[in-house]
Amino acid sequence: MRRLDWYILKKFLVTFVFCMLLFTVIAVAVDSSEKADDFVTAGFSTREIIHKYYLGFVPWIWSLLFPLFVFIAVIFFTSRMATRSEVIAIQASGTSYNRFLRPYFVGGIFLAFVLWLGNSFWIPKANAIKADFQSRYIDIKDPSKNRTYGTCTRCFYLRIDTNTFVGIRDFDTSTKYARGFFLERIKENKVVYNLRSESIGWDTLTKKWKLIRAAERFIDSAGERMVNHDTLLLRLNLRPEELRKDDYLKDKLTSRELASYIRREKLRGTEGLNVLQVEWYRRTAVSATVLLLTMIGAVIASRKTRGGSGMHLALGIIIAAIFIISDRFSTVFATKGSFPPFLAAWLPNIVFTFVAFWLYRKTPK
Numbered sequence: 001m002r003r004l005d006w007y008i009l010k011k012f013l014v015t016f017v018f019c020m021l022l023f024t025v026i027a028v029a030v031d032s033s034e035k036a037d038d039f040v041t042a043g044f045s046t047r048e049i050i051h052k053y054y055l056g057f058v059p060w061i062w063s064l065l066f067p068l069f070v071f072i073a074v075i076f077f078t079s080r081m082a083t084r085s086e087v088i089a090i091q092a093s094g095t096s097y098n099r100f101l102r103p104y105f106v107g108g109i110f111l112a113f114v115l116w117l118g119n120s121f122w123i124p125k126a127n128a129i130k131a132d133f134q135s136r137y138i139d140i141k142d143p144s145k146n147r148t149y150g151t152c153t154r155c156f157y158l159r160i161d162t163n164t165f166v167g168i169r170d171f172d173t174s175t176k177y178a179r180g181f182f183l184e185r186i187k188e189n190k191v192v193y194n195l196r197s198e199s200i201g202w203d204t205l206t207k208k209w210k211l212i213r214a215a216e217r218f219i220d221s222a223g224e225r226m227v228n229h230d231t232l233l234l235r236l237n238l239r240p241e242e243l244r245k246d247d248y249l250k251d252k253l254t255s256r257e258l259a260s261y262i263r264r265e266k267l268r269g270t271e272g273l274n275v276l277q278v279e280w281y282r283r284t285a286v287s288a289t290v291l292l293l294t295m296i297g298a299v300i301a302s303r304k305t306r307g308g309s310g311m312h313l314a315l316g317i318i319i320a321a322i323f324i325i326s327d328r329f330s331t332v333f334a335t336k337g338s339f340p341p342f343l344a345a346w347l348p349n350i351v352f353t354f355v356a357f358w359l360y361r362k363t364p365k
Helices: 003-035 036-043 044-084 086-092 103-141 255-267 275-300 306-336 341-362
Strands: 156-163 164-169 180-187 190-203 206-219 223-232
Touching: 003 036, 003 103, 036 103, 044 086, 044 103, 044 275, 044 306, 086 103, 103 255, 103 275, 190 223, 255 275, 275 306, 275 341, 306 341
Parallel strands: none
Antiparallel strands: 156 164, 164 180, 180 190, 190 206, 206 223
16 A cells, blocks of 8 residues: 555545544435424433434444445545546556556455444444334324234244244233244144143243143044143243244344344245345345445546546446445345345345446446
């Protein structure tokens, strides 16, 4: 790294931090005006608003707009360098165009790694703060998120392992109690064991499930036999916290927890896991997006044009808008259709890699 590299890298990082802080102030101002009534209803003081909401909201908005912050920062400071003929002077000194792009590549990798660490470990903890406020004070007033489907509002049907299935009816997350329960074990496509009970509850002392008025039914080559129990303690590979329908679960789990959760739910035969899989792949893909947009921004803005910075920013906004739209389309096709989750997360990056290469080939060097 030479002095010129540090000069460009310093401009890159300083402009990025400035853009991030500026957009954060704007986002907080707009969001606080929208949620003023919710804060008043909750009875929060200013300190509680910051602690119980904005400590989660600010990291969330950073992670959401991080690639866009990087893209705008690169275009802004590189365009100013091109307008002042600094890029021409750098190349006239004998520095090749590829060598000129090196500090951009280094800065892009550094910021991509920061975003990857944040999405994997830090951002989910912040999302838990934001999601807690959202579910307690906003979603509770939204009729679309409090619908009742059928006669059972809190019913679960799960596969515990490769041959065991359980069903739980009307589970209460506060009391950890359900009105009905059944368990079936399958062997060679035949039911070999059946267990039913009128109610089931979590025993915090033994860390087992306690069944009330349970009936066991054994089926084997000798025939069938029934065993009745007033109470029965049962150990299951299922904990009460897993019996909770959480719309924000994928955002609150770290990458390691999310991968473990997906594996467990696949084993249980849970449907609708595409949303979780897209999120898991996206956390890596969006980090690659940072590097990709860094290089695209540098290639676009390093050309000295008659329109100056305004022309560069306009072109950059158009490219960013197309990228975001393509990313949303691929995500919707994966979650609502049969589009592979890995391809949905990485397809925009794959397409814009060719765009970046085409822009690089067309740029005067």
